[in-house]
Amino acid sequence: MMAANKKIVETGPDDIEALLPWHAAGTLNARDAHRVEQALAQDPALAKQYSVIRQEYVETISLNESLGAPSARPMQKLFAAIDAEPVRSASMSRGLSARISQFFAGLSPRMLAAGSAVGGLVVLLQAGVIAAMLAKDGGHSFQTASHRTENTPLTRGLATDTGPQVLVRFAPDARMSDISALLDTYQATIVSVSRAGLFQLRFDGRAPKDAGDLISRLQSEKIVNLAVPAQ
Amino acid sequence: MSAAQAASDETLIARIAQGDRLAMQVLYGRHHVRVFRFGLRLVRNEQVAEDLISEVFLDVWRQAGKFEGRSAVSTWLLAITRFKALSALRRRKDAELDDETANAIEDQSDDPEVTVQKKDTSNALRECLTRLSAEHREIVDLVYYHEKSVEEVAEIVGIPENTVKTRLFYARKKLAGLLKAAGIERGWP
Numbered sequence: 001m002m003a004a005n006k007k008i009v010e011t012g013p014d015d016i017e018a019l020l021p022w023h024a025a026g027t028l029n030a031r032d033a034h035r036v037e038q039a040l041a042q043d044p045a046l047a048k049q050y051s052v053i054r055q056e057y058v059e060t061i062s063l064n065e066s067l068g069a070p071s072a073r074p075m076q077k078l079f080a081a082i083d084a085e086p087v088r089s090a091s092m093s094r095g096l097s098a099r100i101s102q103f104f105a106g107l108s109p110r111m112l113a114a115g116s117a118v119g120g121l122v123v124l125l126q127a128g129v130i131a132a133m134l135a136k137d138g139g140h141s142f143q144t145a146s147h148r149t150e151n152t153p154l155t156r157g158l159a160t161d162t163g164p165q166v167l168v169r170f171a172p173d174a175r176m177s178d179i180s181a182l183l184d185t186y187q188a189t190i191v192s193v194s195r196a197g198l199f200q201l202r203f204d205g206r207a208p209k210d211a212g213d214l215i216s217r218l219q220s221e222k223i224v225n226l227a228v229p230a231q
Numbered sequence: 232m233s234a235a236q237a238a239s240d241e242t243l244i245a246r247i248a249q250g251d252r253l254a255m256q257v258l259y260g261r262h263h264v265r266v267f268r269f270g271l272r273l274v275r276n277e278q279v280a281e282d283l284i285s286e287v288f289l290d291v292w293r294q295a296g297k298f299e300g301r302s303a304v305s306t307w308l309l310a311i312t313r314f315k316a317l318s319a320l321r322r323r324k325d326a327e328l329d330d331e332t333a334n335a336i337e338d339q340s341d342d343p344e345v346t347v348q349k350k351d352t353s354n355a356l357r358e359c360l361t362r363l364s365a366e367h368r369e370i371v372d373l374v375y376y377h378e379k380s381v382e383e384v385a386e387i388v389g390i391p392e393n394t395v396k397t398r399l400f401y402a403r404k405k406l407a408g409l410l411k412a413a414g415i416e417r418g419w420p
Contacts, residue, residue, distance in 0.1 A: 012397055012400065013396065013397065013400040017400075018396035018397070018399075018400060019381075019396070021374050021375065021399055021403070022374060022380065022381060024375070025374055025375055025378050026378070027374075027378050027379065027380045028380075048418055048419065049419045052407075052417050052418065052419045053403070055352070055353075055356065055417070056356065056360075056371070056375065056403065056406065057375045059353055059356040059357050059360065060360060060371055060372065060375035060376050061375060061376055062353070062357060063357045063360050063361070064268050064272070064372060064376040066357075067267075067268045067271055067272070069264050069267065070263065070264070070267040070277075070280070070281045070284055071281065073281055074263070074267075074281045074282070074284035074285040074288075075259060075263070075284075075285075077282075077285040078259065078284070078285040078288050078289055078292075079252070079255075081285065081289050082252065082255065082289065082292055085292070085293070
């Protein structure tokens with residue numbers, strides 16, 4: 001038997017012998033486990049080696065279990081690092097609907113409500129102004145919306161809103177108060193809010209040539225994820 | 232690990248990919264001890280092993296969206312841990328050896344004959360298990376303690392499946408040699 005063992009060690013394990021450690025750990029598939037069981041039943045030298053392996057198996061578990069557990073430090077460090085991570089942007093590999101869903105899921109209820117309210121207010125305001133304009137121009141019985149006399153605005157808003165416009169996506173955890181503060185700081189007006197959470201902002205009192213600087217400043221804001229020129 | 236738990240780990244990873252901190256806490260609670268022990272056996276330094284835990288799980292937080300579920304989450308975690316542990320070893324001042332040499336070297340700080348004075352096979356076995364090279368320690372731990380299959384070990388270590396089998400065989404042979412040096416004969420090889 002010693003001679004046989006020596007030969008095995010010198011030449012490396014045969015197929016079944018190599019599987020013994022996994023058999024001891026119970027991680028072989030049914031077919032291999034059956035092959036090993038059969039070989040063990042027929043080969044005393046292999047069975048002897050298997051009993052040695054089982055001893056190694058037990059002591060390896062015992063050794064690892066004796067290593068104890070880590071302190072709370074790595075968990076604190078991990079979650080501090082996670083807190084410091086930039087807000088996760090939607091994966092480009094995911095579908096548009098998934099990205100939209102994720103954005104809306106991330107918006108606070110107040111932000112969603114405010115966005116809708118502002119959008120509704122804009123529509124109401126425009127409707128009111130258009131109605132007032134139509135009433136003022138009573139001499140005309142009919143005017144198409146597409147017809148405009150040069151330098152004669154259809155609405156006050158559309159005529160004087162000459163500031164550059166920027167599409168902004170706020171961070172999902174941005175609160176309405178943060179957004180209001182930003183609008184105040186930049187003297188910006190919300191023109192529209194898309195269903196994907198994209199805010200179209202207008203910056204009155206600024207020249208179109210300032211758009212580049214404006215976008216740079218916006219992009220450096222903590223609550224702004226995206227700022228691009230509005231077409 | 233049960234199939235149910237494996238599925239649940241995948242669900243946690245999907246939630247982590249969406250920024251769910253609670254899912255991260257659950258996954259951490261479930262696996263951090265094994266990550267710690269695997270790392271500790273490789274780097275042999277508790278502080279470094281604890282640092283590895285936060286590094287590994289931070290990688291999980293960042294990479295969860297890329298996890299494709301082709302392997303078990305625990306296998307993925309151990310593969311990351313191994314990579315981080317080897318990087319940590321490389322950074323250590325006293326590890327001015329190339330990777331191959333560093334992995335193959337055994338702990339010769341004490342003579343096993345002196346340390347293992349008792350003829351108690353269990354104690355001697357545990358002592359000798361700590362003296363194996365990093366390359367041999369990791370494969371013994373992955374198979375016996377972390378209950379990884381041949382395929383999973385191959386994935387974690389990045390070697391062919393046949394190499395996994397022969398490496399474990401030679402790790403066991405080395406273990407037998409250390410035990411013999413300590414005066415313990417087990418009848419194999």
